[in-house]
Amino acid sequence: MSESEKKGEEHWTKQKEAGGYNSLKFTFFLFKLFPMRLLRLTAFPVGFFYFLFSKKAKIESRRYLDNIIPYLDDPKMIKKCKSFFAPLRHIISFALALLEKIQAWGGKFKFKGVHFQDDDIGQLINELESGKGVMLIISHHGNTEVLRGLLNSGQTGVSRKIPFTAIMDLKISANFSRMLKELNPEAAMDIIGADEIGPHTAILMEERLSKGGMVLIAGDRTSPLDNSKNLIIPFLGKDAPFSSGMFYMAAIMNVSIYFIFGLRKKELSLKTEYNMHVHKSNTGFAATKKEKMEKSNDLANNFVSLMETYCKRQPFQWYNFFNFWLEGENLEKKS
Secondary structure, three states: OOHHHHHOOOOHHHOOOOOOHHHHHHHHHHHHHOOHHHHHOOHHHHHHHHHHHOHHHHHHHHHHHHHHHHHOOOHHHHHHHHOOOHHHHHHHHHHHHHHHHHHHHOOOOOHHHEEEOOOOHHHHHHHHHOOOOEEEEEOOEOOOHHHHHHHHOOOOOOOOOOOEEEEEOOOOOHHHHHHHHHHOOOOOEEEEEHHHOOHHHHHHHHHHHHOOOEEEEEOOOOOOOOHHHOEEEEEOOEEEEEOHHHHHHHHHOOOEEEEEEEEEOOOOOOOOOEEEEEEEOOOOOOOOHHHHHHHHHHHHHHHHHHHHHHHHHOHHHEOOOOOOOHHHHHHHHHO
């Protein structure tokens, strides 16, 4: 492995947020000025720019695509992933996703563009309608900002307004979060910093869930503070680290837990359409500490299995541009 590749092998929280504040502000200016379909065209030259000048993005995209190719069944998709220009397709897909986040928060994402599947969406709506709180576990595969946008614009199919809390890394997404607040000051979302998680977090989450709120956590992000507590689970044929703390926190809450995946219907399209997949966890109530640990492990394994399934369906919508497996390999060496 080259020195340049080794330099890029750092925990995801150490990496800089894509796009500084000024460049993001310019994007928001264009968002207010031009129709969304025209603005989506900019994702193609922007993606090409990063393809030319961001060596790290190309390396990590290629690493991931090489990992997933043996698990694909569609010959056309295999050919796309093997192509020299596959990382370009991958990066443009990410650029489109960023624009769609802005679109969702800016109130320009229409409900008719979201296609719910014949899965557990009915149960989720019924629970929210009855005033119950729920936990959502998401990933960085696809774009769940679409769901947040629907919540903020009251397009969920639920008659009441749903309080929304997200646990996310504020250091990495500081510029983007700041701009989203400027874009939509009315956005009903509370954010808990991932580096602020402690015993008080569980109490706060329990309080918000008891009031019929929705709490969202990302299942494919680990903490840089204590790698020894990560769960090591096979993902696309290699061991990868997943946060035991996040899944344990979900396990101790006495509410329903749903896995959500929002996938663009077509990889590269000027039309914003998403398939929203909703899966309810079948893990029951856990009383003892042992049961809670078993439940958290089950949740993590179910999540990874689903994420792998959807990555195989839409490989170019995986937006973790760092060595996802390296940390797991390092942990194996330490153990």
